[in-house]
Amino acid sequence: MSTTILGISAQYHDAAAALVRDGVVIAAASEERFSRLKHDASIPVRAARWCLEHAGITMDEVDHVVFYEKPLKKFERLIVSQILHFPKSFKAFQRSSMLWLTDKLWVRNALVKKLDVHPDKLLWSEHHLSHAASAFYGSAHKEAAILTVDGVGEWASTELWKGGPDGIKPLFQIDFPHSIGLVYSAFTAFLGFRVNNGEYKVMGMAAYGDPIFEEQVRKVIWPEEDGSFSVDTRYLCYHYSATDSTTDAFEELFGEPRYPGSNFDPTTPEGKRFADIASSIQKVTEDCLVGLANRLHRETGLEHLCLAGGVALNSVANTEILNRTPYKTLSIHPAAGDAGGAVGAALWAWNEVLGLPRNQEISRPGLGRSWSNAEVAEMLGDLKITATDLGDELAATAAADIAAGKVIGWFQGGFEWGPRALGHRSILANPRDPDMQDRVNEKVKFRERFRPFAPSVQAGAEGRYFEIPEGSEQPIRWMLMVVPVKEDQRDAMPAITHIDGTARIHVVDEAANPRYHALLTELGKKTGHPIVLNTSFNLKGEPIVGSPVSALATFMRCGIDVLYLDTFRIDKSDMRGLDRVSD
Ligand SMILES: [Fe+2]
Numbered sequence: 001m002s003t004t005i006l007g008i009s010a011q012y013h014d015a016a017a018a019l020v021r022d023g024v025v026i027a028a029a030s031e032e033r034f035s036r037l038k039h040d041a042s043i044p045v046r047a048a049r050w051c052l053e054h055a056g057i058t059m060d061e062v063d064h065v066v067f068y069e070k071p072l073k074k075f076e077r078l079i080v081s082q083i084l085h086f087p088k089s090f091k092a093f094q095r096s097s098m099l100w101l102t103d104k105l106w107v108r109n110a111l112v113k114k115l116d117v118h119p120d121k122l123l124w125s126e127h128h129l130s131h132a133a134s135a136f137y138g139s140a141h142k143e144a145a146i147l148t149v150d151g152v153g154e155w156a157s158t159e160l161w162k163g164g165p166d167g168i169k170p171l172f173q174i175d176f177p178h179s180i181g182l183v184y185s186a187f188t189a190f191l192g193f194r195v196n197n198g199e200y201k202v203m204g205m206a207a208y209g210d211p212i213f214e215e216q217v218r219k220v221i222w223p224e225e226d227g228s229f230s231v232d233t234r235y236l237c238y239h240y241s242a243t244d245s246t247t248d249a250f251e252e253l254f255g256e257p258r259y260p261g262s263n264f265d266p267t268t269p270e271g272k273r274f275a276d277i278a279s280s281i282q283k284v285t286e287d288c289l290v291g292l293a294n295r296l297h298r299e300t301g302l303e304h305l306c307l308a309g310g311v312a313l314n315s316v317a318n319t320e321i322l323n324r325t326p327y328k329t330l331s332i333h334p335a336a337g338d339a340g341g342a343v344g345a346a347l348w349a350w351n352e353v354l355g356l357p358r359n360q361e362i363s364r365p366g367l368g369r370s371w372s373n374a375e376v377a378e379m380l381g382d383l384k385i386t387a388t389d390l391g392d393e394l395a396a397t398a399a400a401d402i403a404a405g406k407v408i409g410w411f412q413g414g415f416e417w418g419p420r421a422l423g424h425r426s427i428l429a430n431p432r433d434p435d436m437q438d439r440v441n442e443k444v445k446f447r448e449r450f451r452p453f454a455p456s457v458q459a460g461a462e463g464r465y466f467e468i469p470e471g472s473e474q475p476i477r478w479m480l481m482v483v484p485v486k487e488d489q490r491d492a493m494p495a496i497t498h499i500d501g502t503a504r505i506h507v508v509d510e511a512a513n514p515r516y517h518a519l520l521t522e523l524g525k526k527t528g529h530p531i532v533l534n535t536s537f538n539l540k541g542e543p544i545v546g547s548p549v550s551a552l553a554t555f556m557r558c559g560i561d562v563l564y565l566d567t568f569r570i571d572k573s574d575m576r577g578l579d580r581v582s583d
Contacts, residue, residue, distance in 0.1 A: 003356065004057060006048060007346030008115075009068040009130070009338050011107065013039045013196050016339035017047035018367075019055055020346040023359030025138070027051040028367040028417045030339045033546035039196065040543075043107075043114045044342075050369050065117045066349045068341030069127035070154055071107045123353060125345040127153025128309070129168065134333040134344030135306035136163035137351055139474070140361040141331065145300045147293055150309035150337070151181035151196075158229075160296045163306065167352050171299055177239040178231045180288055181311050183221045186236055186245035187281040191274055192258035195245070196310075203316050204451045206282040207500040208266035209275030216253040217277075217284045227295025229288040264450055285311075286320040293325045303328040308344070312336035313419065315475075315504050316482045322469050329471040334365065334418035334478040343417075364512050365422040365478070368415035369546065376548050376566045383552070386574040387565070394567045395515065399522035402430050402532060406561040407444055409537055411551045412515045415544065420479040421536035422506060423456060423516030425544050425551070427560060429495070431455055431533040436495040440533065443559030446540045452498040454479055458520040458530035459509040465489045465531060466505055479506040495533050506534060 007018040010031075018028035027050070032038055034046035052059060112119050125133070131148040146161035146168065157179035160172040176182075184202070185195045193201045220235045233239060235250040251257070258264075258274050265271040293305060305327040312318065313336050322330045333340045343362070350356055371379075380387050390397050401408050407429045416422050427444055429436050431453075441449050455465070462468055467484040468476065475481045482504045485497045496503050510517040524530030537551065538544045539558055545551045548565050555563045556575060563570040 003350075003354065004055065004062050005346045005349050006051060006062050006065045007068065007130075007342040007344070007349075008044060008048065008065060008111065009341035009345070010043050011041055011071070012338055013041045014337050014339040015041050015044040015047070016335070016342040017044045017051050018342040018346050019051040020343075020350050021055060023350050023356060025343055025347070025362055025367060027054040028335070028343055029369060029415070030335075030543075032543040033368060033415055036543060036546075036550065038541065038543045043110050045114050048115055054369070059116050062117070062121065064123050064349055064353070065111060065115065065121050066123040066125055066345040067107060067111065068125055068130040068338070068345040070124050123345075123349050125341075125348050127341065128156045128159040128173070129348060130341035130344035131308040131333070131336075132159065132161045132163070132168050132306075132344070133348035133351070134335070134340040135308035135312075135331065136161075136168055137347035137358060138333050138343060138362040139304070139306050139331040141304045141306065141329075142358075143302060144304040144306045144331070145293075145296045145302045145327070146306045146308075147289075147296055148307075148309040149180055149289065149292070149311035151185060152176040152179055157181060158292065158309075160292065160299070162300050162302070168348075171296070172228070174228055177233050177236070178229065180221065180229065180285055181309070182238050182245075183231060183236065184281060184285055184311065184314075186238060186250075187277065189245045190250070190254065190257045191278055192260040192262060194260075199310075200313065201448065201451060202278045203282060203314060204498070205264065205275055205278040206316070207279075207498050207502070208450065209272065209277070209279035211280040211283040212276050213254065213280035214283055217280045219253060220250070221284060221288065223284075223288045223291040227291045227298070229291065264448065266450070282314075282316060285314065286317045289317050289321055290324045293321050293327070297326050304331060305329070306331045306333075308333040308336045308340060310337040313480070315480050316502075318475055319469060319472075319481045319483060322471055322481075327471065329474070331474040332478065332480045334362070334420070334480070336480075337419065339418070362417075363477075365416045365418070366412075366414035366424045366513070367417040368424075370414035371548055371566070373566050376568060379548055380565070380568060380570075385552075385570060387568040387570045390567050390569055394564065395518035395522045397569060398428075398519050398564050399526050401562050402428055402523060403526040405430060405433055407440060407559065409551060409555050409560045409563040410516075410519075411537065411545070411548065411563070411565045413513075415546050418478065420506070421534060421544055422479060423508060423513050423519075423534065425537040425546070426456075426534045427537050428456075428519075429533040430527070431493045431496040431531055432527070432529060434494050436533060439559075440495070440535060445535060446558070450499075452503070453496050453533045453535050454504040454506055455493070455496040456506040456508050456516070456520065456532050456534040458517060458524065459507050461524070461530045462505065462507050465493070466503065468505075476505050476507045477509065477512065479504055481505065493531070
């Protein structure tokens with residue numbers, strides 16, 4: 001008989017549910033893909049319901065439901081840090097105690113009520129243990145060093161672990177308010193972006209600058225000789241303020257903050273200052289992470305490093321970690337942020353609470369809900385949309401559209417696990433078209449012009465275009481590393497080459513995504529280049545589309561030329577009368 005475990009993460013940001021059956025992650029989904037609220041943190045009722053539907057079971061048949069952290073411990077940290085900073089913390093205390101005493105503290109009741117789960121089935125992991133389990137038990141390695149780095153969990157913001165046949169053992173931890181994630185977020189806010197959302201924009205902005213503020217950043221956060229790091233909290237106020245992250249002393253170091261939403265032009269002195277600050281915090285972040293990873297290597301002597309926690313989504317830093325440490329390979333959980341805690345909590349329970357044998361690594365991105373060809377056909381019929389069912393001609397036709405300069409919406413199979421679009425809910429275009437970056441930015445994504453797009457390249461062809469570091473096989477399949485574009489290719493692929501000559505690469509293998517792989521094969525035949533510009537299928541500020549209806553609604557509101565819904569091709573000109581579609 002099968003054993004089934006449901007993992008849940010919720011109540012901070014990026015709530016998610018994941019189902020592990022017989023040690024294999026068979027379904028995993030973020031709540032935002034169902035609710036259409038970006039970073040939805042509420043108890044993931046819809047995601048959990050879908051996971052059970054997918055497995056064809058009811059909650060009664062689930063053996064355990066595991067929450068990814070311990071809410072009481074988190075509340076303790078909140079109370080202690082706010083008492084320590086009273087009266088400065090008074091406003092934050094008022095706000096957070098309202099939230100916690102009315103809602104967050106009662107997770108047990110909420111899970112029992114909203115998910116209809118029997119209280120005896122509930123298990124509680126810990127925040128960083130869930131991250132560590134997602135990285136290690138989701139990897140192919142039987143033994144590995146594990147580094148988890150994020151804003152903060154219960155108390156820990158950073159933890160070093162050793163994973164092996166006896167489980168995951170903690171080696172060292174750094175506690176709140178010392179936090180790489182929170183300091184990076186403080187700079188994110190200072191640079192005019194939204195915390196927990198705009199961190200990757202800081203990473204993109206950094207490429208336009210030079211780290212000339214490194215000395216100032218090192219007053220705020222610095223790597224220690226022993227491989228740990230420290231934070232000077234005089235510059236920061238995230239530990240007692242509900243609204244701000246930085247103090248006046250911070251502004252004395254860096255000057256005026258950037259106004260949110262203002263135009264970023266790196267050719268102006270002001271724009272260059274912001275880019276230089278971004279470059280400096282990026283550089284010091286990398287130095288701290290490399291220090292931690294090297295310490296972990298000294299302590300474990302292991303060849304493989306597994307990473308998770310929100311900071312592991314910093315794909316520029318990930319490349320630095322691999323290049324500047326002795327590890328042979330790097331492996332990163334694809335949903336490295338808090339959504340991934342759902343998978344980690346379930347895998348922890350499987351391996352360490354139940355003590356059952358490990359199963360396969362997570363290798364398939366489309367772990368979310370899918371719609372069958374018949375369901376898509378029925379929806380198109382109901383909406384009276386003219387569409388052509390291409391059947392086996394899908395890949396060749398889509399490749400012809402891309403080669404002809406069209407921007408296509410590509411909706412196939414289950415939606416992706418993690419924040420990246422990996423060929424299941426993607427917008428695709430020809431990366432060799434010199435106008436394509438501006439076109440996709442302005443007509444499709446409506447986002448900042450300075451941010452680069454990512455390429456998807458067929459497995460085996462990546463070496464033609466990019467300098468691939470040894471040991472990066474897993475992260476490059478999940479778009480978690482930034483690598484140099486070969487010098488002779490940069491001018492030919494302006495849409496996916498960032499200002500510093502790099503790209504956030506996604507390598508597509510046939511087993512993980514056969515349809516996307518077939519598309520790249522056809523594109524290779526037509527253009528000589530099995531590579532495509534791949535950006536997530538969503539508009540600015542919205543979650544990536546989940547359902548065919550969301551895909552249609554997004555298609556209607558932007559400049560995508562053609563939509564591929566499963567094997568159906570829908571031309572924009574065939575969308576007569578579709579103004580009533582909304583998601
Ligand atoms: Fe986290």
